[in-house]
Each structure stands twice: as C-alpha cells, then as structure tokens.
Amino acid sequence: MTLLNFRRAAVSEGAVPDILPDILADFLRGASIEVTPRTAAGIADFRPLLPAGARVYIAHIDGTPIQDMVATARRLRDEGFAPMPHLPARLIRDRATLADWIARYRTEAGVSGALVLGGGRAQPVGDFDNAMQLLDTGLFDGFARLHVAGHPEGNRDIDPDGSDRMVMEALRLKQAFAARSDARMAIITQFCFDPAPVIAWADRLAADGIDLPIHIGVAGPARLQTLVKFAVACGVGPSIRVLQRRARDVTRLVLPFEPTAFLTTLAAHKAATPAFGIGSVHLFPLGGIAPTAAWLADHTKG
Secondary structure: OOHHHHHHHHOOOOOOOOOOHHHHHHHHOOOEEEEOHHHHHOOOOOOOOOOOOOEEEEOOOOOOOHHHHHHHHHHHHHOOOEEEEEEEHHHOOOHHHHHHHHHHHHHHHOOOEEEEEOOOOOOOOOOOOOHHHHHOOOOOOOOOEEEEEEOOOOOOOOOOOOOOHHHHHHHHHHHHHHHHOOOEEEEEEEEOOOHHHHHHHHHHHHHOOOOOOEEEEEEOOEOHHHHHHHHHHOOOOOOHHHHHHHHOOHHHOOOOEOOHHHHHHHHHHHHHOOOOOEEEEEEEOOOOHHHHHHHHHHOOOO
C-alpha cells in the first residue's frame, strides 16, 4: 500500500494498516498533554505515565484560583516536566494582575513557557480581550516558549459568519510577533477528528505565509458520548461527523474512540510531504489522563 492510498484508507477511523507504526511513533515523539489542577490532583505521580521532560499544559478554567495553577506548575516542574500554563486574556483583570501571575509562575514554579490565548469566557473580566493584547504588554520577554491557539475548523466566537477573517488576521499578527520575539512560537489547535480539514487548514496557513509550527490537538481515548459532549461544547466543526458516523454503528458504541487512525493519516501525510506544517501532537485527555498516557506509551514504543 502506498502512502497516498494509506492516507485515503485511514480517514475511516479504525483503518490503520500495520505498515506505518514507526511513522506514527515518530510523529508522536515530543507530544504534549493537557491537565487542570483538579485532574492533576488525581494523579499521584506523573513520572510513571509520561515521557521525561514532556510539556504539560495546565488549563486555566474560569474560577480556578491562581494559587492552584502555580502549585500545579510547581509540582510538575518538581517531577521533571515542562509546565505550560494557560494565560487566558479574558480571565485577567489588568496589567498588574498579568505581571503578578507571570512573576509567580517564574519565581515559584520555574515556568519558562505558556499558552497565551483569549480564553473561553464570553465577556472579559477586565482590560484584556485577546492574546495579542497580552503579548504586546512586553511582560513575556524572557520566556523560552510562547504558544498560541489555532482553530482548523474555525471559531464562531470570533467569526460568527464562518468567514475565518478575524481568526486569520489574528494568526498574521502572531506570526509578526514571532518575528520580533526570542521565544519559540507555535500554534496549538483545538482537538479535531477528521484529517481532511486539518490538512486543508495547514496548507492554507502556509499559502498565507504563516509558518509557525503547528501542534495538532487530538482527544485521547474516550467514550463516544464523552467526545460528542466536549465537541459540541467546544464548537468542533466538520470533523464531528466522524463521531456521528461511528455513533450509527451500534457494535462500536461501547468501545473507546481512539485517535490512532486520525494521527496515522497525518503522520503518513507528513512523511510524504515533509514541508507540511504539523510537526507535533497535543493530547486532550478527555477520557482520563491515565488512559491517554497509556495510549501514547503504547504507540511510541521502540
């Protein structure tokens, strides 16, 4: 089977020929995972679960105290990981609050990277509405990594008409910021289930001159009902059809949905098209941290 024929076959979830395990393993090396302070508290020790030095993003959910975020970052650093806390613009009251949070992350937890994003709150609590406003404060000078959000299937909160005009303009501004920043910049995307719109989106960014590395978001193994719930809540677009097709097959409803076929398709495309902009994977453990970590370990053996 050629890579081209494989990519066509593997779009159907579950169709993963045995010829490309090494390509998938290479694609997954360096993968990151996302936690919250609450979910992290349920893990006694991350070291048996994750590769040493892995990037672990800490989602800042509305209402989470900053001390819980900092404590989680410090715990992850102590266990040998690279904490990447979310800095959501709409949850930060003003410049002084942002400066305080950054100082606490740096001094108390040794944080040198962050995901800077708008945040899921509909209305801002204070002066900031989007990630560029945070970046333009200059308070992130000295950070080694600054990642920003991407939306392969659009973002109706930003572009209600579905045009993606504002989303693309925001990425152009972040590309320009990357050119004047010493930080390593990358795009972390919302989770997706269908490789076709992801490939089209990455190609569109490249054609538009946006060459920030893309870390594709993907849901770890989870029950179908769980994934549908999160997909609807997070505004996942066309690729939710992958879940809907699976839901029609009652023989598979009781089995966890895994991202193997989706990621193997992207890995094969990357192998055949080295210039393809997706170079890493970000795991959303919607079905639990331990099952997601076990899936990652199983597919990066060797």
